[in-house]
Amino acid sequence: MTPSQERAWEDLGPRYLVELPRGHAVTSISEDASLHPAEAFGRDAPLVVEIGSGQGHAIVHAAKERPEHNFLAIEVFRAGLARTIIRADWAETENLRLVEANAPEVLDQALPAGSVDELWVFFPDPWKKSRHTKRRLVSEDFVPTAQRALKSGGVLRLATDWADYAKQMREVLDAAPGFERDFDGDWAPRFEGRVLTAFEEKGAKAGRDIRDLTYRRTEASL
Template sequence: MSYVQRGERMTAGQQRAWDRHWADLGADVAELPEGSLDVESWFGRSAPVVLEIGSGMGETTAQLAAEQPDVNYLAIEVYKPGLAQLMLRAENLGVENLRLLRGDAMVLLREHLAPESLDEVRIYFPDPWPKKRHHKRRLVQPETVSMIASRLRRGGVLHLATDWENYAEQMLEVCEAEPELRNRHAAEPGGWAPRPDWRPVTKFENRAHEEGREIRDLIYERA
């Protein structure tokens, strides 16, 4: 598993959002103190914790956080302009229950999130790395899913979505092999979950439909 650091150039609006909000709402994973992240102190309250891995430009993340004000919403992303854009979107929506992390999700999970500390983990449209020789770079691998499962509370949820058929099948295979997870929609054809109506339809998803790629959701629960 790996990620590629893209360019850091931001628009003027993104830079202003970064300057206004990052110090309060963001943290670099590499600069976190040793030990578990004190999520309750960061949010100033105790609430269910949702972690979204790979928030991209934040279109979905900002909407979901706005619609779930009763959860402490963590988003991790490596792309600085994406995090800045997310803060801009969150500001426009009046979102207050969102905190951002920049860096490697596996380091965050392994070193800074305690076992059974998360209520839900969301991975929406991760980089598909479509070439076969690059499949090892995909985020959803046995090691990652095992780590995520250990950080979910009992009954906690792992929700995946992708528009790449080959990656969807890999996700299904990996999650089915993880003994701590149970497919909530195992009785559905193929084990795929019906598309949740609360997950926003993004421009990215619309483009996938236009190009003839089927969107597949998987929803697993910590046993």
């Protein structure tokens, strides 16, 4: 990390970071780790969770615009979390917390089942090479994780600039019990709550279409 990121981590980290007991790997959490939103935020409020929050552009902007919600950013890269902390401090957000860990573990083990109102997966790593596509986050294996985390009626929002990954996401969620489309046509309209980032602009300038998907959690398989 840069010196400014190191300082933010040390000085501001205690305000924003939720520390969870560790498992064997650096970004793993122990099986008995728990994260109770009311304790972490000091209040009860609708909870929005972003998987892979990067440098925090989307979630910090949303936290500032929607103070009535709680926002939880889950990311494995410490430098990105440090940048998020800096942005959160600039924005003076009080409703944002961060976790340094593998997101599926946090959703499967630490958060209470049915505690998430919105789950965001924006521009996850597409693992472009064909031999690596099995590493993609949004696959059949991801479905039970999202099902457990979201409350009935909760929303799963996805976006990618990689065409075949967008199709994979749609195929997986269309076939998933416990989810139904929350859009008409082939793709959902762009989520207005997602701030336009340099990453998204770069993809658009390269000629890649930005595709959004929105699914709602149903009673099935609860």
